[in-house]
Amino acid sequence: xxxxxxxxxxxxxxxxxxxxxxxxxxxxxxxxxxxxxxxxxxxxxxxxxxxxxxxxxxxxxxxxxxxxxxxxxxxxxxxxxxxxxxxxxxxxxxxxxxxxxxxxxxxxxxxxxxxxxxxxxxxxxxxxxxxxxxxxxxxxxxxxxxxxxxxxxxxxxxxxxxxxxxxxxxxxxxxxxxxxxxxxxxxxxxxxxxxxxxxxxxxxxxxxxxxxxxxxxxxxxxxxxxxxxxxxxxxxxxxxxxxxxxxxxxxxxxxxxxxxxxxxxxxxxxxxxxxxxxxxxxxxxxxxxxxxxxxxxxxxxxxxxxxxxxxxxxxxxxxxxxxxxxxxxxxxxxxxxxxxxxxxxxxxxxxxxxxxxxxxxxxxxxxxxxxxxxxxxxxxxxxxxxxxxxxxxxxxxxxxxxxxxxxxxxxxxxxxxxxxxxxxxxxxxxxxxxxxxxxxxxxxxxxxxxxxxxxxxxxxxxxxxxxxxxxxxxxxxxxxxxxxxxxxxxxxxxxxxxxxxxxxxxxxxxxxxxxxxxxxxxxxxxxxxxxxxxxxxxxxxxxxxxxxxxxxxxxxxxxxxxxxxxxxxxxxxxxxxxxxxxxxxxxxxxxxxxxxxxxxxxxxxxxxxxxxxxxxxxxxxxxxxxxxxxxxxxxxxxxxxxxxxxxxxxxxxxxxxxxxxxxxxxxxxxxxxxxxxxxxxxxxxx
Ligand SMILES: *[C@@H]1O[C@H](CO)[C@@H](O)[C@H](O)[C@H]1NC(C)=O
Ligand SMILES: *[C@@H]1O[C@H](CO)[C@@H](O)[C@H](O)[C@H]1NC(C)=O
Ligand SMILES: *[C@@H]1O[C@H](CO)[C@@H](O)[C@H](O)[C@H]1NC(C)=O
Ligand SMILES: *[C@@H]1O[C@H](CO)[C@@H](O)[C@H](O)[C@H]1NC(C)=O
Ligand SMILES: *[C@@H]1O[C@H](CO)[C@@H](O)[C@H](O)[C@H]1NC(C)=O
Ligand SMILES: *[C@@H]1O[C@H](CO)[C@@H](O)[C@H](O)[C@H]1NC(C)=O
Numbered sequence: 001x002x003x004x005x006x007x008x009x010x011x012x013x014x015x016x017x018x019x020x021x022x023x024x025x026x027x028x029x030x031x032x033x034x035x036x037x038x039x040x041x042x043x044x045x046x047x048x049x050x051x052x053x054x055x056x057x058x059x060x061x062x063x064x065x066x067x068x069x070x071x072x073x074x075x076x077x078x079x080x081x082x083x084x085x086x087x088x089x090x091x092x093x094x095x096x097x098x099x100x101x102x103x104x105x106x107x108x109x110x111x112x113x114x115x116x117x118x119x120x121x122x123x124x125x126x127x128x129x130x131x132x133x134x135x136x137x138x139x140x141x142x143x144x145x146x147x148x149x150x151x152x153x154x155x156x157x158x159x160x161x162x163x164x165x166x167x168x169x170x171x172x173x174x175x176x177x178x179x180x181x182x183x184x185x186x187x188x189x190x191x192x193x194x195x196x197x198x199x200x201x202x203x204x205x206x207x208x209x210x211x212x213x214x215x216x217x218x219x220x221x222x223x224x225x226x227x228x229x230x231x232x233x234x235x236x237x238x239x240x241x242x243x244x245x246x247x248x249x250x251x252x253x254x255x256x257x258x259x260x261x262x263x264x265x266x267x268x269x270x271x272x273x274x275x276x277x278x279x280x281x282x283x284x285x286x287x288x289x290x291x292x293x294x295x296x297x298x299x300x301x302x303x304x305x306x307x308x309x310x311x312x313x314x315x316x317x318x319x320x321x322x323x324x325x326x327x328x329x330x331x332x333x334x335x336x337x338x339x340x341x342x343x344x345x346x347x348x349x350x351x352x353x354x355x356x357x358x359x360x361x362x363x364x365x366x367x368x369x370x371x372x373x374x375x376x377x378x379x380x381x382x383x384x385x386x387x388x389x390x391x392x393x394x395x396x397x398x399x400x401x402x403x404x405x406x407x408x409x410x411x412x413x414x415x416x417x418x419x420x421x422x423x424x425x426x427x428x429x430x431x432x433x434x435x436x437x438x439x440x441x442x443x444x445x446x447x448x449x450x451x452x453x454x455x456x457x458x459x460x461x462x463x464x465x466x467x468x469x470x471x472x473x474x475x476x477x478x479x480x481x482x483x484x485x486x487x488x489x490x491x492x493x494x495x496x497x498x499x500x501x502x503x504x505x506x507x508x509x510x511x512x513x514x515x516x517x518x519x520x521x522x523x524x525x526x527x528x529x530x531x532x533x534x535x536x537x538x539x540x541x542x543x544x545x546x547x548x549x550x551x552x553x554x555x556x557x558x559x560x561x562x563x564x565x566x567x568x569x570x571x572x573x574x575x576x577x578x579x580x581x582x583x584x585x586x587x588x589x590x591x592x593x594x595x596x597x598x599x600x601x602x603x604x605x606x607x608x609x610x611x612x613x614x615x616x617x618x619x620x621x622x623x624x625x626x627x628x629x630x631x632x633x634x635x636x637x638x639x640x641x642x643x644x645x646x647x648x649x650x651x652x653x654x655x656x657x658x659x660x661x662x663x664x665x666x667x668x669x670x671x672x673x674x675x676x677x678x679x680x681x682x683x684x685x686x
Pocket of ligand 5: 226227228
């Protein structure tokens with residue numbers, strides 16, 4: 001039954017492709033294959049079956065590029081490549097006078113008369129074989145009509161004696177290979193001539209050819225290989241019509257060959273011109289009318305997973321849980337019952353009562369709605385509507401995420417929940433209720449607070465830096481607005497240092513410090529006209545992604561909270577990391593963040609948690625040791641101390657000490673810290 005079904009489906013698809021083809025140059029009589037090779041349009045055999053430049057001949061049941069003897073092994077539309085056997089270039093020395101070349105061939109072949117091909121630089125390499133030779137490939141310019149050579153690329157090979165060359169080793173002895181640039185148009189080779197007197201018996205000829213990067217293995221016997229040999233070469237093809245005298249075509253100004261619905265034009269990655277691809281969610285041949293067909297994602301669970309009910313749509317698919325089940329994202333997470341069975345039964349029993357209750361609460365809901373729009377106004381909704389890269393979520397968008405189940409932690413701003421919005425993993429921050437109360441007071445005091453909040457959110461949303469957690473949007477329909485951030489997968493530096501105890505090499509730690517410093521430095525000096533201060537720099541606010549790339553979180557949150565507090569000198573940060581000067585004077589500056597960062601560096605190199613309750617003993621002991629002019633070796637984490645890179649460890653400790661200086665003026669700026677860490681950072685990821 002199911003095979004019959006798929007049979008008729010296949011027949012239908014064929015039929016569709018057939019009727020589609022009749023409207024283009026592909027006439028129903030066109031041959032779709034030759035031997036075992038498929039011939040997709042724009043390739044074709046015989047008049048009216050191909051696009052100019054893409055003609056194929058079928059000779060002895062094998063395809064060749066029309067008008068040439070060049071065998072075709074493979075033709076495909078996506079990826080847009082062909083594989084063709086091309087001759088090797090060679091030169092052989094005169095046996096009676098081995099300092100002269102007797103016969104040679106440049107292997108020039110008419111494979112690119114119409115200019116549709118470029119030699120694929122990603123799939124091929126140039127191979128030179130010989131025992132005393134420099135060989136190279138020569139190619140003309142890709143654009144322009146005059147024939148001038150634009151590329152010479154090659155390599156050198158030498159053998160000390162007949163036993164030097166080794167099988168499988170193409171590394172300069174008997175054989176060498178080299179990457180080629182994009183844009184090559186010709187299969188054309190040349191050599192330098194060197195005396196072969198001592199090597200005529202084992203290497204009478206030199207060879208040059210293009211070969212599959214992953215599929216050529218040198219054999220010593222290749223030093224005497226057949227000169228008539230051909231090599232499989234990948235060609236990138238594209239629509240490169242040159243009718244207007246060598247003018248360059250791109251998707252911007254092409255007469256479109258992308259005739260199928262649901263197709264896209266893509267500029268060729270190799271040479272001028274463009275290719276046609278089926279759009280996302282479709283597959284087939286974009287060069288043929290109706291050539292792109294919807295992919296039935298539901299029939300392919302391996303590539304398009306769905307744990308719930310799958311429903312195919314044009315170009316995509318829907319995946320939902322069965323009623324009564326839920327999942328954050330049924331495409332990646334199993335659906336689980338919303339209520340356990342026992343609860344379901346009791347819910348059934350009291351269902352009737354609830355209906356009555358709902359009715360009577362109707363008017364309450366009405367009131368809630370009115371409140372919702374008031375909150376929206378109060379939180380600056382009108383101002384934020386005009387901001388570009390900030391999304392405004394509705395309360396009901398976020399409601400499913402704010403479940404115990406999704407709770408991931410508590411920060412200075414409030415509770416944090418993990419969820420999925422618009423297919424993106426997000427962290428939703430919901431303020432704690434005490435702020436809500438004070439918020440009301442502030443709201444009554446005037447409309448200025450709403451502008452402040454909105455402006456703060458706009459500033460944050462403009463900050464796009466790889467070392468800072470990105471603000472995606474906010475929800476204003478609640479008393480105290482919720483903020484939606486990108487979700488950072490590996491958790492915080494605090495977790496990784498102390499809870500998970502993942503092993504961390506010195507390189508990784510330096511890199512974490514360097515990248516975090518870049519984020520802070522960016523906020524202090526580049527992101528905005530006035531510096532944006534953090535106010536609560538600590539390992540718990542440094543999040544790490546899959547590659548252990550740090551992203552600073554909770555930036556500016558301090559100010560969001562402070563604006564609502566009526567008492568001005570309230571300290572909201574973590575006292576452990578707090579600059580003592582700020583504690584005394586109450587003025588937060590960039591240098592306060594520098595101090596906190598100094599404590600973070602100490603924790604990174606010691607893997608000891610700094611705490612306020614023990615009188616900041618970690619910081620104290622470091623500073624004491626340093627004051628006595630000694631190295632803080634015993635305080636370093638053993639894991640990295642045994643790696644023996646004491647010089648870098650000492651530099652880090654030194655920098656921490658400078659950051660912790662009680663004389664604010666003597667602390668380096670965050671930018672200086674970032675620059676110095678960059679030098680210590682081996683990976684220098686930029
Ligand atoms: C090979 O070298 C010999 C000696 O120099 C010369 O007579 C002969 O013509 C050469 N052969 C060719 C094909 O050049
Ligand atoms: C491209 O130009 C060459 C020479 O100017 C011409 O022979 C060839 O037919 C043209 N090809 C196409 C596809 O227009
Ligand atoms: C190089 O060749 C010479 C003579 O053929 C031989 O004596 C010598 O050992 C070879 N050297 C190496 C490193 O193979
Ligand atoms: C490698 O090349 C050989 C012949 O040249 C061919 O039979 C084989 O399929 C190729 N393998 C791959 C992975 O392309
Ligand atoms: C190479 O091809 C030429 C011409 O097609 C032919 O004369 C010659 O015999 C061939 N050589 C080998 C070794 O097959
Ligand atoms: C097509 O656009 C490309 C750049 O997009 C430009 O270089 C080329 O000259 C244009 N060709 C024609 C024929 O307008």
